[in-house]
Amino acid sequence: MNGIFVYSEDIAVTKQLLNIGRSLADVLQVNVTALALNETETDTAGLIACGAEKVIALSGSNPWVESYAESIAECIAKENPLLVLIGGTMRGKDVAARIAAWHSHGLVNSAMSIEVVERKLETKRMLYGGLAVCKEELSEGCIVTIDPRTYEEAAADPLRNGDVVACTAQSNDAVLVGGVCPIVRERADLANAEKIICVGRGLSSQSDMKLVEDLAEKIGAEIGCSRSIAEDYHWLPTESYIGLSGQKVKPQLYLSIGISGQVQHIVGARDARVIVAIDKNEKAPIFSAADYGIVGDLYEIVPKLIEKLGK
Template sequence: MKAFILAEHQDAARELCAGARSMADEVVCVSIGDLELPLGVADKVLHITLPEGAVFDDAADTVVAALDASGDRVVLVEPTRRMKVIAGKLAAHFEASVITNVLSFDGAVATSLYFGGVGIQAQNPCGDISFYTVGQGVFADAEASGSNEIEDVAWIEPQVPLKLVSVHSIEKTGADLNKSDVIVAAGRGFCEESDLDMARTLCDKIGGALGCTRPLTEGLDWLPKETYIGVSGLMLSPKVYVAAGVSGQMQHMVGCNRAGTLFAINKDKNAPVFKQCDFGLVGDIKDVLPALAAAL
C-alpha cells in the first residue's frame, strides 16, 4: 500500500509522513508550488510546479493523475483551507469520502469528532483509496524517514480552471499557535479589549502565545482570525493551555482538549470548563491574572 501526503507546511508534512510510515509500505509526499520538504521524510516527493497565473486549488487534476496509477492508497491531508478543497476534489473523482478531523487511528479505522465536537465516532473507509484530514499532534511521537527522491510531475490543465484576478497579502499579527508549547486563550470573560493586556502579560511571564475563542475574532475583531481556537478554527495540542474567561463550550474545547495540561480561570464555579480542565481556579480574571503575573 502507498500513502500520499498532501500538506502546505513543512511541520505538517514531516508529521504526516512520519505517521504514514506505520500505515503503508511506501510514503509519497506531494509538494505543490514552493513547499520545500525537510530531508529524509518520504520515499518519494512528487513536485508540482504551478504555472504562472494558476491557482493552487487547480493542482487537484494533476494530483488525481498521480494517484490514478496506484493500487491501494491512503491519503493523509493537512486540514488547511486549500488542502481541504483539493481533498474534496480528489474524493469526488474517486467516488470516495473524506474522513475529517481525525484524532487517532486503529489500523484503517479513524476516530474523529462530529456534530461540532459533541460526539466521537469511529469510521472505516470502503474501497481501495482512503482520505483523511489529520491535524497537528496525532502523529507527534512518530519518526519520519525516507530518501526524498524527487519526481517532477507534469501540470495537467483542469477542465474548468479558476481565473486568478489579483493577489494581496494579509498581514498576520498573531503568533503561530501551531508551534507554541504554551497558549493562553482569552474568552468572552474579557469585557473590554484593553483587558487583553492582562493575558498578554501572562504570556510574557510564561513564554506563551495568545489565542482566543471565536467571538473575540469574528464578533469583536479584537484579535486576528488566525488566533481563533475551536471546531472551525485551530485544533491544537500544546504542552500547556490556560483558558482564561473561557466558559468551556464544546465548540471551543475541541480545539484544545489534546493539551498536555489544561488550566482554567473563570468566575462562574459552574462553568463547563471546570469539568474538562486539569486545574481550575474560580475567580474574576481581573483579580486572578494580575496576581498570577505578579507571583510569576
C-alpha cells in the first residue's frame, strides 16, 4: 500500500482535502497523490504547492465528471493507496460510490474528522441526524468523502516540488448530457456566507420578515431559515433552509431568531464560528449550541439591536 490519494471535481475542495491528507501523510510518512480532472497547468501546480508529491492530470472531452469514475478508479488501482479522500459534493459522492463498488473497498461518507490512532486510520461521522457520532477504523484502501469546508484549504508553498503526470481519460458515454440548466438562485449562496441571520417559527407572520431584513442589512448578513419557514410557510425559498436536509453552513456569525434548535436544524449550523441565539424560551435547545444567548421576545430584542446598530 502506498500513500494517500485525493480527488474532487472542485479544485478548491481538492486543496481542502490536501490539508488533512498532507497532515495524515506526514504522520504515516507516506506520499500524497492528487488527481485533477480537466484542470489548467496553474491549477495542477497549485496542488503541488498545497502538499501533493504527485498530480495526475486527467483530461477528456466529456464535461460530465461522473462519466470518468472508471478512469479515476483505474488511477487509484495503479497507485494502490492506503486511503482515498474524495470531496463530499453530490457529484463527488456519486463518483466515490462507484469507485468503492468497483474496488470492493469500504466507503465512509461525510466524515467530520479523520486521524491516525496507533497507526490505524479512524474517522468520525454523524449518525441519526446528528444524535450520535460513529467512530470507524478504516481498512486499507478505504474511500472517505469529506464535505466541502470541513477543512480549510492547505497553505500553498510555491517552493514545494512534485511531479505532474498527464493522462487521457476514457469517459463512459453510456449517459450523454443533452444540456445543463443552472438553477437561478433567488438569494445569495448561504454555503459561502460570512454572516447569516436565520429565522424560525418564532416569527408570527411573513410581513415581520421586514424586521429581519432590516437587521441583516445593518450587519451585512444573508438570511436563512428553519425548514418550517421554507417548506411549510413558503416565506423563503427552499434553498434558504439550513439543517440535515437543507444547507450546511459555516459562517463566522450565525444569529438565530425564534428557532428552537432541534438537532435536525443545528446539524447544518454547528460549524459556525460564533452562534448567537434569540429565543423567548430559556429551555430551547438552541441555547445549548449557542456561544451567546438572549432570552426574550424577538419583537422587543430585534428592534433594539437595529436601533443600537443604527447609531
